[in-house]
Amino acid sequence: MELSGAEILVQCLKDEGVEYLFGYPGGSVLHIYDALFKQEDVKHILVRHEQGATHAADGYARATGKPGVVLVTSGPGATNAVTGIATAYMDSIPLVVITGQVPLPVIGSDAFQEADIVGITRPCVKHNFLVKDVTKLAETLKKAFYIATTGRPGPVVVDVPKNITDPNIKIPFEYPKAISMRSYNPSVKGHRGQIKKAVELLLSAKRPMIYSGGGVILGEASTQLTELTRLLGYPITNTLMGLGAYPATDKQFVGMLGMHGTYEANMAMHECDALFAVGARFDDRITGKIAEFCPHAKIIHIDVDPASISKTVRVDIPVVGEVRPVLEEMLELVRQSPTKPDTKALSSWWEQIARWRSLDCLAYDRSGKRIKPQYVVEQLWEITRGEAYITSDVGQHQMWAAQFYKFDKPRRWINSGGLGTMGFGLPAAIGVKLAFPDADVACITGEASIQMCIQELATALQYRTPIKIVNLNNRYMGMVRQWQEFSYESRYSHSYLETITDFVKLAESYGHVGMRIEKHEDVRPALEEAFRLRDRTVFLDFITDPTENVYPMIEAGKAHHEMRLAPGVNPDTELA
Amino acid sequence: MRHIISILIENESGALSRVAGLFSARGYNIESLTVAPTQDPTLSRMTLVTSGSDEIIEQITKQLNKLIDVVKLIDISESAHIERELMMVKVRAVDGLREEAKRLADIFRGNVIDVTPNTYVIEITGDREKLDAFLTAVGDENIIEVVRSGTTGILRGDKGLSH
Numbered sequence: 145m146e147l148s149g150a151e152i153l154v155q156c157l158k159d160e161g162v163e164y165l166f167g168y169p170g171g172s173v174l175h176i177y178d179a180l181f182k183q184e185d186v187k188h189i190l191v192r193h194e195q196g197a198t199h200a201a202d203g204y205a206r207a208t209g210k211p212g213v214v215l216v217t218s219g220p221g222a223t224n225a226v227t228g229i230a231t232a233y234m235d236s237i238p239l240v241v242i243t244g245q246v247p248l249p250v251i252g253s254d255a256f257q258e259a260d261i262v263g264i265t266r267p268c269v270k271h272n273f274l275v276k277d278v279t280k281l282a283e284t285l286k287k288a289f290y291i292a293t294t295g296r297p298g299p300v301v302v303d304v305p306k307n308i309t310d311p312n313i314k315i316p317f318e319y320p321k322a323i324s325m326r327s328y329n330p331s332v333k334g335h336r337g338q339i340k341k342a343v344e345l346l347l348s349a350k351r352p353m354i355y356s357g358g359g360v361i362l363g364e365a366s367t368q369l370t371e372l373t374r375l376l377g378y379p380i381t382n383t384l385m386g387l388g389a390y391p392a393t394d395k396q397f398v399g400m401l402g403m404h405g406t407y408e409a410n411m412a413m414h415e416c417d418a419l420f421a422v423g424a425r426f427d428d429r430i431t432g433k434i435a436e437f438c439p440h441a442k443i444i445h446i447d448v449d450p451a452s453i454s455k456t457v458r459v460d461i462p463v464v465g466e467v468r469p470v471l472e473e474m475l476e477l478v479r480q481s482p483t484k485p486d487t488k489a490l491s492s493w494w495e496q497i498a499r500w501r502s503l504d505c506l507a508y509d510r511s512g513k514r515i516k517p518q519y520v521v522e523q524l525w526e527i528t529r530g531e532a533y534i535t536s537d538v539g540q541h542q543m544w545a546a547q548f549y550k551f552d553k554p555r556r557w558i559n560s561g562g563l564g565t566m567g568f569g570l571p572a573a574i575g576v577k578l579a580f581p582d583a584d585v586a587c588i589t590g591e592a593s594i595q596m597c598i599q600e601l602a603t604a605l606q607y608r609t610p611i612k613i614v615n616l617n618n619r620y621m622g623m624v625r626q627w628q629e630f631s632y633e634s635r636y637s638h639s640y641l642e643t644i645t646d647f648v649k650l651a652e653s654y655g656h657v658g659m660r661i662e663k664h665e666d667v668r669p670a671l672e673e674a675f676r677l678r679d680r681t682v683f684l685d686f687i688t689d690p691t692e693n694v695y696p697m698i699e700a701g702k703a704h705h706e707m708r709l710a711p712g713v714n715p716d717t718e719l720a
Numbered sequence: 721m722r723h724i725i726s727i728l729i730e731n732e733s734g735a736l737s738r739v740a741g742l743f744s745a746r747g748y749n750i751e752s753l754t755v756a757p758t759q760d761p762t763l764s765r766m767t768l769v770t771s772g773s774d775e776i777i778e779q780i781t782k783q784l785n786k787l788i789d790v791v792k793l794i795d796i797s798e799s800a801h802i803e804r805e806l807m808m809v810k811v812r813a814v815d816g817l818r819e820e821a822k823r824l825a826d827i828f829r830g831n832v833i834d835v836t837p838n839t840y841v842i843e844i845t846g847d848r849e850k851l852d853a854f855l856t857a858v859g860d861e862n863i864i865e866v867v868r869s870g871t872t873g874i875l876r877g878d879k880g881l882s883h
């Protein structure tokens with residue numbers, strides 16, 4: 145078969161089984177767009193800003209586990225995509241981003257719409273390529289998909305100069321079936337000896353704690369994690385990225401840990417004598433003050449990326465490998481082991497945890513007339529029976545979503561944790577809805593974040609992706625305001641959004657349904673109404689209490705046991 | 721502690737900037753970096769000299785290994801190894817200095833590789849300390865220019881980096 149570069153590119157996407165291509169055209173990719181026009185297998189989703197393309201592809205990838213694929217033009221198209229690439233990079237999300245480039249002969253001459261995107265993205269991609277020869281295009285794309293989806297996943301950029309896609313130059317095409325690279329061989333299985341040591345330590349613990357993260361979701365290991373946790377009977381906490389890997393409604397789950405984690409999760413971290421870290425990277429939002437991190441614990445860490453191990457916190461038993469095969473081996477060893485968990489020690493550990501739990505650290509004032517953001521999330525959880533896909537932006541609303549929407553399944557909670565990118569939620573929700581048209585998809589957002597990619601409301605209409613936007617409108621960049629209240633004596637420097645957008649009209653002008661909800665008692669009916677409108681995107685603008693803060697909070701430089709609790713929640717009231 | 725890391729890396733455009741970029745992005749020290757092709761034209765070999773605590777060196781080697789283009793690396797300073805650097809020094813060679821410079825070059829087993837009525841260019845190879853010692857012996861006031869290649873190194877014994 146003889147194909148042009150543009151046709152080869154499209155054929156490679158088909159051979160990879162790519163369903164959706166999120167993109168935006170421009171001069172350097174017009175040959176590719178012409179090839180796309182002539183086929184129907186790969187469906188192109190025209191976004192309204194290239195950042196939206198990357199986030200939508202990212203949302204699709206997080207929800208499905210398949211790589212998200214993006215096509216943008218050179219120069220401004222490519223630079224607009226950078227925020228989305230960096231977002232995916234920080235959370236280890238597989239993306240293949242194809243950027244157009246000026247023709248090879250003029251690269252380096254400051255040609256029209258030239259940007260060195262390979263150079264610009266180098267620090268925020270897993271790898272990137274500049275294609276210099278059309279005969280290498282198919283192999284390069286194969287490598288891009290392979291690298292993006294294996295080992296620790298991540299975004300890969302393939303920069304394609306316009307002359308490479310010239311429709312008049314045809315060459316024989318065959319898509320490589322497999323690829324092997326001498327310089328890239330991610331480990332899969334863990335070291336047997338290390339796994340044995342890990343199991344021994346776990347079984348000898350008196351106050352064990354399981355701390356699991358995004359790696360369990362990325363590595364499709366929540367079944368194994370859940371099985372092992374239940375078999376051991378140990379408490380488990382999840383990072384923000386790990387929510388849903390273990391059912392949040394289960395009694396062994398003690399909530400999220402870290403800066404806005406629960407009292408019981410953070411106290412258990414502080415007091416545990418064995419910490420089992422699974423696919424989590426000891427981020428500074430969860431360690432707090434490193435010097436006082438888990439002061440009594442021996443630490444086991446499973447991670448596919450050796451560089452994640454002992455990066456910030458030194459661990460005692462590292463296991464380099466994919467979570468799933470490693471957990472499977474551990475399960476087998478635990479079942480065979482003559483040693484069983486110390487039930488006596490465990491029951492007094494659970495009693496201690498129950499005392500911490502009794503503090504009810506997430507309690508909020510339910511008496512007032514103002515709509516409490518936490519209440520909105522709780523109602524959303526009830527109405528969707530905890531089954532919805534929830535995307536989010538960045539700020540207080542994101543934390544309340546994480547704390548109050550109890551995720552029982554992996555890949556349902558879709559948010560930007562590592563980069564913390566405002567603007568992520570709406571395009572990500574579109575990507576998720578395309579992947580799962582029959583599922584409920586809601587975007588929990590704030591009035592500041594939502595405006596960072598608001599243009600994607602048009603995309604949602606064009607492709608009929610009915611999502612529910614739950615805007616927790618506190619008129620503030622609430623997270624910024626909260627820090628200013630706590631650390632800058634309430635000097636609210638530029639965190640109040642003085643002009644109040646009429647989101648109802650805005651939603652309507654984009655062809656959607658808008659609702660403004662100002663009373664507590666209207667919250668539930670409004671949500672019910674929104675979900676009854678199955679085929680419409682609904683923008684629910686909840687006017688919430690502007691003074692509400694996210695608790696608990698570990699402030700900068702503090703350790704796990706030094707949480708700031710909500711007014712009225714007092715550690716002395718722990719069950720005696 | 722000072723470490724010498726030998727790297728085999730795909731001879732791709734941009735491979736060097738991936739390594740250099742990693743060091744600047746993560747704030748690691750870099751004392752010197754040399755790179756040249758190997759007998760296998762698809763591979764380049766780099767020698768990188770860096771310093772840091774054990775934890776930092778561990779991260780550096782892990783992060784380097786993580787670069788897709790890196791085929792293999794070894795911290796040769798952890799085993800018996802030989803390290804060499806090439807230096808060319810342009811010194812003033814007038815009056816008594818002419819004799820003295822030649823004598824010093826001989827002591828350090830250097831060669832005079834360019835001569836003018838007023839200057840010599842002296843070439844010396846050795847480890848870093850030897851080159852530093854030569855410069856001290858010549859004296860700053862007599863040095864017009866110094867060019868150093870940066871350190872390269874190799875393991876002693878039967879083992880090589882590529883097999």
Ligand SMILES: Cc1cc2nc3c(=O)[nH]c(=O)nc-3n(C[C@H](O)[C@H](O)[C@H](O)COP(=O)(O)OP(=O)(O)OC[C@H]3O[C@@H](n4cnc5c(N)ncnc54)[C@H](O)[C@@H]3O)c2cc1C
Binds near residue numbers: 234235400447
């Ligand atoms: C406003 C805000 C507040 C935040 N507050 C908190 C907070 O209170 N608590 C909190 O937890 N986070 C919080 N975060 C998120 C935080 O910044 C980090 O993104 C998060 O803690 C990282 O989660 P993780 O450790 O699970 O790592 P991830 O980023 O999910 O990394 C996954 C790890 O697993 C490894 N891995 C990947 N695939 C596999 C596999 N197949 N097998 C084995 N290992 C694998 C990777 O190498 C990596 O080390 C907050 C973020 C924002 C924006």
Ligand SMILES: Cc1ncc(C[n+]2csc(CCOP(=O)(O)OP(=O)(O)O)c2C)c(N)n1
Binds near residue numbers: 538589590592618624
């Ligand atoms: C692109 C981007 N710019 C700035 C920030 C810093 N930031 C974090 S939270 C926040 C405020 C978000 O406000 P809003 O969306 O209204 O959410 P709220 O905290 O009020 O719930 C800001 C500005 C960010 N995370 N991302």
Ligand SMILES: [Mg+2]
Binds near residue numbers: 590616618619621
């Ligand atoms: Mg707000």
